[in-house]
């Protein structure tokens with residue numbers, strides 16, 4: 001069996017992932033979404049996760065519109 005990987009504390013883990021900034025074209029609201037949350041959405045949408053936002057539907061917390069952001 002493989003070696004046991006030491007699990008880091010949750011706080012550090014989320015710090016590693018960080019967040020991504022999104023900008024809503026509808027209401028001009030700028031907000032951050034944690035990568036953890038993006039992964040969760042991706043998993044629900046198409047079953048795979050990664051550091052990309054293609055085909056990932058993030059809705060604006062202000063106006064509830066889907067934010068379409070180009071990858072850059």
Ligand SMILES: [Zn+2]
Pocket residue numbers: 024025026027028029060061062063064065
């Ligand atoms: Zn908005």
